[in-house]
Amino acid sequence: MKNYKNELFTEKIHLHELITKNGVKNIYDAVSQCTRCGYCLESCPSYVADKKENYSPRGRNQTIRMLIEGKQKDVNLAKDIIDTCLLCGACTNICYGSVATPDITLEARREERDFGNSFIYKAIINIRKKRKTFDLILKTFYIMHGMKLDKLADKLGMFDFLGYPSLSNAVKKLIKPPKKFLHEEINDLMPKEAEKAGWIYFLTCGTDYMFTNVGKSSISVLKKIYGNGIFMKNLCCGLISYNYGSLNDAKEHALKNIEIFEELRKENPNAFIVADCSSCVAFMKSYPQMFLGEEENYKRALEFSSKVKDIIEVVKPEHLSDIKLDGLKDKKITIHHSCKAYNDQGLKDEEEKVLKPILKENLIELNESNMCCGGAGAYSFTKPEFSNKILYRKMKNISETQADITLVSSTSCLMQMGYGSKTHYSTEVKHYVELIDEILK
Ligand code: SF4
Ligand code: SF4
Structure with a gap:
């Protein structure tokens, strides 16, 4: 039999091997x-x-x-199958x-053909290198959003005219933006103790630029449970580049973050890295896959990823065992398991273990709790029809629980289901750590 070895993948930079549950495999062996x-x-x-x-x-x-066997010739003809x-x-x-x-x-x-060539992707990656400029542009956009100018542009068909109809969907799903980004005020929130840190807070882009309350809750919860901690002053984890742009950009971001961690570890040898967006956490846990075949960097990535934790896995039942709950007595709560926590990280019942003893019958099980909500990063903008069908199914399942509050653990789910709570079924969508923070207060 012919030995097929990634024959499809000849043009662009891509991973030649994957870390699968059955060991390291090339793409053809993995798909076979x-x-x-x-x-x-x-x-x-x-x-x-x-x-x-x-x-x-x-x-x-x-x-x-x-495609790899050459029985189908053009990957671009399979675009719809692959992109959905x-x-x-x-x-x-x-x-x-x-x-x-x-x-x-x-x-x-x-x-x-067009993968990684999006003007918007390239603009974001390049402007982000100058943080002050990026902040200024984003704040200007948020002001325009507050004045509904983006909606006006959408009505006038300007996004279509510019060749970016997906921006129309993005604008519809944008939640109330924060006045200040989290990196602008994080130093005032972090602990001030001089002793060694037990945790290192990794600030993800979604938390930094959109859901700043999630980050504030994470820091508050971590301080209460684990004491002293430090802010990592990290770069973007690289997931945007990995999924939509250049693999080399993603590796560059990963290596920079690994380097920052290695410096911090010298003073804080026992600290773990913690973040509150399950998508970014899952990606950071998978860093080693990008460095297969690069012995030294692979080892460094392995060490880094072994220290990364999702905020949902560091809150344990014993941390809340003394809590007597008054405020949430009449609220029904359900949990949507963000797919990057449940499927990628294997965190299947962390939240239930913590909340069930406190909420008792008010914690309602959600049917298909780990089925994606249709957010999936930019998917909800680029594939709106699929995304909305998937969202509708999710919101229907939530409506059957009659939940007042729906918990999630990824910022993409917060945006997508926040939109679903306005258009399909009214429920307060919040991050799990926001509820934990409320309970601990
Ligand atoms: S479960 Fe799905 S992916 Fe797995 S072997 Fe069957 S068809 Fe293939
Ligand atoms: S289950 Fe999710 S990852 Fe798997 S093929 Fe379907 S959409 Fe893709």
Whole structure:
């Protein structure tokens, strides 16, 4: 039999090997592990939304396999099949062979003609290198948003005219922006003790620029539970570049963050790194995959990722065992498991273990709790029809719980389900750590 070795992947920079649950595999070997059993179909949000084989994990694996084998020639003709994947990992989670469909699909996506060439991506990455300029532009945009000028531009069809119809969807989903970004006030929030830090706070972009209250709650909770901690002064984790742009940019961001951590570790050898967006945390836990074949950097990435924790895994039941709850007595609460926590990190019942003893029958189980909400980074802007169908299903499930409050752990879910709570079913969507902060207060 011919030895296929990533033959599809010749043009652009991509990962040649993946770390799968069955060991390190090249893309062809990884995709060949799919036996086409179909067991994963009903767990896949894009398949469930449209019931088409092409939009299922099996359909995607089959297409990518045919591309590698040369039976299908042009990756750009398979664009729709590849681009409708939310990279949510629900398929890998349920698959007996743990086939790494999202990783395989992303590597195929890198081969598409226009992948990584978006003007918006390049502008964000370049302007972000000058933080003050980036802050100024974003604040100006937020002021325009407050004056509804972005909605006016949308009505006038300017986003279509500029060739970015996805901006129209982004504008609709934008929540109330903060007046100050978190990095502008974080030093006043951090502990002032001189003793060694037990934790290092990694500030993610979503928390910094949109959901600053989430970060404030995280810091407050960490101070109460773990005492002294420090701010990492990190760069973006690199996930935006990894998913939408250049693999080299993503690696650059990762290495810079690893370097910052290595410096901090000299003074604080036992500190763990903690962040409050499950998508960024899952990505940082996967840093080693980007450095396969680079021995020294791989080791450094492995050490870094072993120290990374999601805020939902550092709050333990014993931290709240003395709490007598008054304020939330009449509230029904449910938990949407952000897919990057549940599927990628394997954090399946951390929140329940903490909350069930306190909330008792007021904690209501959510049907399909780990099915993606359709947010998935920029997916909700670029694939609005799929995204809204998936969101509708999520909000319908939530409506059946009659929950007053719905908890999530990723900033993408906060935005998407915040929108869903306005358009589909009214529930207060908040980050899990915001509720923990409230309880501890
Ligand atoms: S990804 Fe796994 S569960 Fe889905 S069809 Fe392939 S082998 Fe079966
Ligand atoms: S990652 Fe999610 S959307 Fe993509 S194939 Fe798997 S289950 Fe479907």
